[in-house]
Amino acid sequence: MTGHGGDGFLKFQDAEEITNVELADAFEQMWQKRRYHEVLYIIDTCQAASMCEKFYSPNLIGVGSSLVGEDSLSHHVDPAIGVYIIDRYTYHALEFLEKVKPDSNKTLAQFFRVCPKHQCISTVSVRTDLFQRDPKNVLVTDFFGSVRNVELTASLLDMDPRVAADHCSNGGSRECSVSKQSPDDITDTFTEGFAFVNQFPVPDTR
DSSP states (O other), X not given: OBSOEETTEEEETTTEEEEHHHHHHHHHHHHHTTOOSOEEEEEBSTTXXXXXXXXXXXXXXXXXXXXXXXXXXXXXXXXTXXXXXXXXXXXXXXXXXXXXXXXXXXXXXXXXXXXXXXXXXXXXXXXXXXXXXXXXXXXXXXXXXXXXXXXXXXXXXXOOHHHHHHHHHTTOTTTOTTTTSOHHHHHHHTTSOBOOOTTSOOOOOO
């Protein structure tokens, strides 16, 4: 998250704001509803560390670009439009992440050091007390640029027509275009097998 902020709040376009208490409660609701496993929360704003102070939910890491009482400064200006276009912490974090490959061994501990004070002109804060793993052993690709293992198959998947008919007759109209047909017609419709669409890189096993 980035924007204008202060001690315990972040503003959105000078119209709305969120406090550190509201943010902490939002993460707690997400945890109770099983909406996340681990969260890496990064905020680049003035007094950014204050937004992580109220966190109390497990498996959270909070990274702020400045301590309470410090400003978070911009990096460079675009002379064509006459405004600063990126903040210092965001610039150096992006510079680091752009070099991370899917098979990279870079860790979160290395990522936390991307913007020392002589570059950011502010002190980057990191809160890890709620996180159960050691950041030295956590790969950056656990949160950025990872590649999921996908198992491809060239075989067809036969769908039981009785299951399809039952689904269509019990309110599955959004997913089933044949929901208004009779059970016999539905059975005939689903006798064909299903396979991956053409754009998937299915290997040739012949």
